[in-house]
Amino acid sequence: MGGADYRHATDFVTTNGIRLAYKHSGGGEPVLLIAGSGSAGHFWTPHQTPALHAAGYATVVFDNRGIPPSEAPAGKYSLADFVADTKGLIEALDLAPCRIVGMSLGSMIAQELAIDHPELVRSAVLIATRARADAARLAQTEAEIALVESGVRLPAAYEAATTVFKMFSPSTLDDDAAVASWLDVFEMSGTGTVATGQVWADLAGDRRAALRRVTAPCRVVTFTDDLITPPHLGAEVAEAIPLCDLVEIPDGGHLGCLERPDAVNAAITEFFDHN
Secondary structure, three states: OOHHHHHHOOEEEEEOOEEEEEEEEOOOOEEEEEOOOOOOHHHHOOOHHHHHHHOOOEEEEEOOOOOOOOOOOOOOOOHHHHHHHHHHHHHHOOOOOEEEEEEOHHHHHHHHHHHHOHHHEEEEEEEOOOOOOOHHHHHHHHHHHHHHHHOOOOOHHHHHHHHHHHHOOHHHHOOHHHHHHHHHHHHHHOOOOOOHHHHHHHOOOOOHHHHOOOOOOEEEEEEOOOOOOOHHHHHHHHHHOOOEEEEEEOOOOOOHHHHOHHHHHHHHHHHHHHO
C-alpha cells in the first residue's frame, strides 16, 4: 500500500508536545491529507497523492498520534488532541491556508479546524464523514471501548475478517480474489502497533450546529455501502456547512478511497481546481 516509499522519505516535526512523522512531496500548492483512525499516512499514497501530483498539487501526508513512527502517548486521545496536533503541523510547515482532504476521523479533524481555525483552511474535501454518531454507530464505538478496556486481545485473523466485512462494499466482498488479498493485508497489519487511545476520539458529540460556522468551501464525499459513516450522516454534514456540496459514490464501503479511487480522485481534484 505504498508504505516503503513513504517510510524511506519520512521527516518529523514536533508540535503540541508530540513528534509527528510526515512526508511533503510533489510541486504546487499544498494539499494536506488526514488519515482515519488506525490508518497511517501511506493510506493515501497508492491512489490519492499520485492523482493530486498529476493535477499540479503538492501533498503532505502524516501519521496521527498513536501511529508509528509518530509518537503514541499513553492514555485516551480526544478529538481535540488530534486537532491541536494537526493545527501545529500546518503552522510548523507554513501550509496555511491550505486545502485539506480528510477521511473518517481525518474528516472530523478537518471539520474542527474549519470551525475553530478558519485562517488555516482554504477548502476541504470531507470523505466518509459525520457530525454525530447515531444509535448504531454510538453502540459500535462503545463496544470497541469496552473491548479495549477489557484488555482482551483478539486473534489477528478474527480482526482481519471483521474489518473486511465492516470496511468494504458487497461488490468487493463478493470478489473472492479481492477478499483474499485484503484479508492478508489486514492480518499482516494487525500487529498491535496502533495505540488504542484513538478509539475515544469518536466521542465528540453532535457538531451540526458548530458546522454552521464554517466559512471555507467544502465537499462531502460519501459511499453508498458505508456502514461506519453511512450516506445519511454525511448528508447532515453537507447540509450544515453553508458552502458545501455532496457527492455520493456507488459500490463503495467505508474504505471507498481504496475501492473506488478513480471516482474519489475526480471528486477531489475537480473540487480543488475550483476552490
